[in-house]
Amino acid sequence: MKIVRTIRELRSELHGEVGLVPTMGALHAGHLSLFDAARAENEIVVASLFVNAAQFGQPVDLASYPRDEAADAKLAEGAGVDILFAPAEAEIYPPGFATWVDVGDAGEEGAARSGHFRGVATVCVKLFNIVKPRRAYFGQKDAQQAIVVRRIVRDLNIDVQIRVLPTVRDEDGLALSSRNARLSEEERARALALPRALAAGAREYGLGGDAVAATRNALNGLTPDYVELIDLDGVTILATAAKVGATRLIDNVILEGELT
Numbered sequence: 417m418k419i420v421r422t423i424r425e426l427r428s429e430l431h432g433e434v435g436l437v438p439t440m441g442a443l444h445a446g447h448l449s450l451f452d453a454a455r456a457e458n459e460i461v462v463a464s465l466f467v468n469a470a471q472f473g474q475p476v477d478l479a480s481y482p483r484d485e486a487a488d489a490k491l492a493e494g495a496g497v498d499i500l501f502a503p504a505e506a507e508i509y510p511p512g513f514a515t516w517v518d519v520g521d522a523g524e525e526g527a528a529r530s531g532h533f534r535g536v537a538t539v540c541v542k543l544f545n546i547v548k549p550r551r552a553y554f555g556q557k558d559a560q561q562a563i564v565v566r567r568i569v570r571d572l573n574i575d576v577q578i579r580v581l582p583t584v585r586d587e588d589g590l591a592l593s594s595r596n597a598r599l600s601e602e603e604r605a606r607a608l609a610l611p612r613a614l615a616a617g618a619r620e621y622g623l624g625g626d627a628v629a630a631t632r633n634a635l636n637g638l639t640p641d642y643v644e645l646i647d648l649d650g651v652t653i654l655a656t657a658a659k660v661g662a663t664r665l666i667d668n669v670i671l672e673g674e675l676t
């Protein structure tokens with residue numbers, strides 16, 4: 417695996433059908449599932465590793481975001497990534513940078529995190545233009561992000577296929593997230609209310625009942641930012657977000673349809 421830091425160097429390494437997996441590092445089995453999918457479908461797999469300051473609301477969230485490039489490089493290499501693109505801040509946002517992608521309505525998650533999806537959208541469009549992938553891989557874990565990225569690609573006629581892969585969970589059901597490392601043992605136990613409440617919501621939906629109300633009722637004392645039904649290209653998803661201690665977690669389950 418090659419680690420490259422500049423756009424020029426990256427371009428000289430690219431040939432054939434490229435699969436891109438954008439990440440912010442702190443890699444875990446969720447990211448690895450995206451690398452595996454990219455490995456299976458493309459000649460070259462590029463992973464980007466860039467903690468995108470533009471998508472963070474709270475300075476403390478950005479400052480405390482876990483960073484360990486050496487560990488990430490090892491995991492990426494083991495998963496068959498060919499090129500790890502790990503640019504410095506100024507390579508992506510050089511002095512004078514002033515153009516942003518305005519994503520429009522991004523549901524409750526967008527409303528809860530002002531400016532977040534603008535930052536995500538801008539860096540994703542830049543990565544698509546830099547890497548020119550045939551396919552790019554995203555996780556269902558961040559379903560609202562996948563919806564926004566699919567819409568951008570459609571609205572701006574970007575020639576890339578957006579693949580969305582299922583959420584990878586710990587054995588107890590908690591969705592893997594780089595932010596889980598911040599949870600104390602007690603908080604981690606309380607965080608299990610998220611997947612459990614979503615499962616209760618999905619059961620209720622299957623019985624013809626109100627999935628949102630059932631989820632709210634099963635959150636076991638957690639106060640959600642929202643519980644909502646969202647649509648990802650015809651797939652109906654039940655999504656929620658809640659703070660456990662100081663850590664904001666998101667999760668979702670599919671109620672109807674299948675991701676592609």
Ligand code: PAJ
Pocket residue numbers: 438439440441445446447449450466468471536539540553554555556557558561581582583584585591592593594
């Ligand atoms: P990051 O949080 O590093 O996630 C990178 C990709 O991994 C995203 O597509 C995310 O949905 C996926 N992912 C995270 N946890 C997962 C899990 N448990 N199962 C499956 N996939 C999972 O999302 C971002 O970075 C950034 O917003 C980015 C797209 C890189 C733009 O900066």
